[in-house]
Amino acid sequence: MIERRPGLTLLSHAILISGILIVAFPLYITFVASTVTQNEIMRPPLPLIPGPHLIENYTRALFEGSSKVVPVGLMMFNSLVMALTIAIGKIAISLTSAYAIVYFRFPFRMLCFWTIFITLMLPVEVRILPTFEVVADLGLLNSYGGLTIPLIASATATFLFRQFFMTIPDELLEAARIDGAGPLRFFWDVVLPLSRTNIAALFVILFIYGWNQYLWPLLITTDKEMNTIVMGISHMIGIDDFTDWPAVMATAMLAMLPPVAIVIFMQRLFIKGLVETEK
Template sequence: MVENRPWLTFLSHAVLIGGIGIVCFPLYIALVASTHEANDLIARVPGWFGSNAYENYTTVLGQGMVSAGGSPVGIMMLNSLVMAIGIAVGKIIISLMSAYAIVYFRFPFRMLCFWLIFITLMLPVEVRIIPTFAVVAQLNMLNSYAGLILPLIASATATFLFRQFFLTIPDELTEAARIDGAGPLRFFFDVVIPLSRTNIAALFVILFIYGWNQYLWPLLVTTDESMNTIVMGIQRMVNVADTVAEWNLTMATAILALLPPVAVVVFMQRLFVKGLVEVEK
């Protein structure tokens, strides 16, 4: 018999509502600030929405903030979108192939290769950023999507996760595919990838947000304002020189920067949750 405790239910709901309020309050302030004029935000943030929302959003999308270089937010969001999708797709493809080779192919030093890949977890891009930048510069990939994406598409974490999943695929399934005449490529595309669908979706959401939020690497490899990403644009809007930041435009840009990651999470929510919690494949 389950004991009914109304006070405990009320307390748990109150804690959840309080947590949601703490998370959503900064978003509410940013949304309200993005609808006012710059002069309205000098002393304090008004408590309710203003009437300048259309002008603020059309300004940042069309011409950007003049004091921060004038790069349109639309172009910066496009650059971030291309970078985030390229990093997520590249990491997943490379990790799928490397994990598949490590699990299903018997070659010398197979486990040594896996541990060498796994050890790279201790070498994030910030640690190897100088030699990586030198290689990118020598290959003439500065101010290009290739320079933004290629140095970041190797992922030891995704390789490890796919390897652990591939080890759970029953050997009987592999033998059945071999008896039916399926080669390594057909088994990979017709069996392994469909079984990995939820894992791919969960990793895509995580890796997309990882690529979208990149700041240090794009800051180094891009000098052309047309290649700025949205995170770089927000930082430049906040740290303007010899003038006061236009917080209404900055907040409008921040709200726009939230939309693609939120859309990806909402659109892939079911597969994302399933890929995180599913234990029986």
């Protein structure tokens, strides 16, 4: 029997609402600042009610650039290409490598796995200089290949998929063999559908990881047309000793839209992939 405690319920709701307000208030202030003029932002106190310049500010941010910053629309496209390529590439490589490690018997199989796993100790920041040298020697500076290929390999995703594949009953593999299914058919018809929630959870995490990249794009891109949205926001602040704060705030709001859309669209599968333990 569940006891009803109105006081405890009220307290729980008050704590939840307070937490939501604390998290949402800076976002609301950012939105308000993106709808007013430069003078209204610079003259305290900052307005708490959205202004009438929403369309004007967002249009200027999306379609107008400057001597150092391209239009936000192009930077968002670059970030989208980078995030999607990294997420899809990491998942594809991790799926196939984990599948090979679990279902194929070949010499030094576990050595290969632990070699992949040990790379967790070498994040991009540690190997950034030699990686940059390799990318530069291959002529991949200021290119989508240079932005994405060095970040595609993922030991974490390989480990997670390996652990999940080891929970798939052997009876499924035996049944597939009896039906005449080869390794590729078993992978496509059995393993991939069972991995759907795990793939969705990893896709959300990896997309946001790729979208928020700053150091690597900053290092390998010198052409402003290859700037990502995160780089663009930092470049917009302090250009020629002047910062167009309404455009900066509008850019910040636009930069949040794709990750938020991905999380909302894949929310159900994302939660299942994180909490589901029985397959």
